[in-house]
Amino acid sequence: MNCDQVRERLDAYLEGSLSKDELQQVDRHVDSCVDCTEKLRERRFIADALAEDHVPEPPRELSGSVMQRIRATEESSSSSQQGHPRRSRRSKRWAAAAVFLVGALLGLAFQMAVLQSGKRSSVRPTGVERQSLKVLEIHPTGSLSELVSPNTNRSTGGKP
Amino acid sequence: MLEVKNGNHEVFEELVERHQRWGWTVAYRFLGDAPLAEDLVQEAFVKIFEAREDYEPTASFRTYFQRVLIRSCIDYQRKNKPVYADELEDRSRSRQNPEDRLDQQEVNEAINRILTELPDRQRMALILKYLKNLSYEEIAERMDCTEKAVESLLGRARSSFNDQAPEWLKDRVKDHEPNQKEMYS
Numbered sequence: 001m002n003c004d005q006v007r008e009r010l011d012a013y014l015e016g017s018l019s020k021d022e023l024q025q026v027d028r029h030v031d032s033c034v035d036c037t038e039k040l041r042e043r044r045f046i047a048d049a050l051a052e053d054h055v056p057e058p059p060r061e062l063s064g065s066v067m068q069r070i071r072a073t074e075e076s077s078s079s080s081q082q083g084h085p086r087r088s089r090r091s092k093r094w095a096a097a098a099v100f101l102v103g104a105l106l107g108l109a110f111q112m113a114v115l116q117s118g119k120r121s122s123v124r125p126t127g128v129e130r131q132s133l134k135v136l137e138i139h140p141t142g143s144l145s146e147l148v149s150p151n152t153n154r155s156t157g158g159k160p
Numbered sequence: 161m162l163e164v165k166n167g168n169h170e171v172f173e174e175l176v177e178r179h180q181r182w183g184w185t186v187a188y189r190f191l192g193d194a195p196l197a198e199d200l201v202q203e204a205f206v207k208i209f210e211a212r213e214d215y216e217p218t219a220s221f222r223t224y225f226q227r228v229l230i231r232s233c234i235d236y237q238r239k240n241k242p243v244y245a246d247e248l249e250d251r252s253r254s255r256q257n258p259e260d261r262l263d264q265q266e267v268n269e270a271i272n273r274i275l276t277e278l279p280d281r282q283r284m285a286l287i288l289k290y291l292k293n294l295s296y297e298e299i300a301e302r303m304d305c306t307e308k309a310v311e312s313l314l315g316r317a318r319s320s321f322n323d324q325a326p327e328w329l330k331d332r333v334k335d336h337e338p339n340q341k342e343m344y345s
Contacts, residue, residue: 015293042322048333049325050189050290054268058184059198063176066205067169073206 001025006036010043161221165212172212175221176205182222182292183229189287190233192272200236204229226302230284237280267332274324282317285310 001009006029012018013026030036059065163171180201187197208215208228215224275283284303288294296307296314303310 011289042318045325045330045333046286046318046321047290049267049271049321049329050287052185052291054264054271055185055188055291056194056268058181058188059194062180062184062198062201063173065198066176066180066202067173069202069206070169070172070209073210 001029003029003033003036006030006033007039010040011047013040014044014047161212161215161217161224164209165215167212172209175225179222179225180205183225185291186226186287187229187233189272189275189291190284191237192276196236200232201229204232207232223301227304230288230302234280234284263332267329270326270329274321277324278317278320282313282320285313286317286321289314 006026009018009022009026013023018026030040161175164175183201183204184197187200188194191197191200204225208225219227275286278286281303285299288299288302294302296310299310300307305313
């Protein structure tokens with residue numbers, strides 16, 4: 001084994017999980033390599049320093065506090081919802097999608113209504129047009145010149 | 161967890177009891193502060209309970225909880241200044257007998273002090289490897305990165321941890337070293 005191969009196995013060596021053959025190879029290399037001996041010493045120090053022996057015990061009431069917090073959260077959310085069942089995030093997402101869809105449909109309906117009313121307003125006659133139509137009703141066969149200057153031909157009987 | 165989805169508090173309490181020690185030791189080593197560690201572990205469990213209806217059984221509860229907690233710890237540290245062990249002397253007293261406590265406390269605080277100097281992700285990788293004995297693959301999965309990235313984080317973390325450790329700590333820890341030959345016998 002070379003230095004890289006030995007260093008890759010140092011953690012497993014310290015954990016005691018190397019095969020007998022690998023263990024012998026690592027031992028043989030470390031005995032003859034100053035750098036790898038130093039690396040092994042460093043690695044052993046870190047593994048021992050961070051071992052659980054040096055960590056204090058967790059607080060005994062931890063799980064009780066977690067459950068207390070969960071119950072408090074549930075109570076506050078149920079009182080704020082005033083008797084409505086708790087909604088999951090997924091059902092909230094569906095509700096939001098439904099609201100969006102209804103909004104989009106209403107928007108579309110509004111657009112169509114505006115277009116329809118636009119069409120209707122485009123065929124509705126204006127004030128001047130209405131007057132012209134009335135005149136045409138009175139003089140259904142009359143020419144435009146008669147309408148513009150009605151006295152011209154009528155007074156002379158149509159003769160110059 | 162599928163029973164928890166239906167709001168079964170008792171089953172969830174069992175899960176909390178089973179995983180709280182893992183969570184607390186990691187959070188404590190990472191933050192160097194016992195009350196803060198307790199708070200973050202509680203929050204991680206509450207977060208999981210609240211999101212229970214979205215839980216997809218793609219991973220075990222253990223992996224799921226560990227990922228949530230690790231992310232909470234790193235996010236917390238990113239948003240807040242690290243708490244240095246010097247300021248915390250009285251906050252993390254263990255419940256051991258008074259004679260051993262001073263010695264243990266001194267070692268514990270020195271370790272916290274060195275860890276708080278490390279960048280967040282290096283610190284977390286080091287804790288998962290040497291406190292929890294996770295494999296590179298497991299660390300990569302918990303920390304959302306590649307095994308190559310874990311190797312690199314650990315390389316830098318080991319070197320900084322070792323450089324910053326005072327000689328007295330190295331001597332003190334050496335006294336507790338197991339005999340390697342005994343381990344393989």
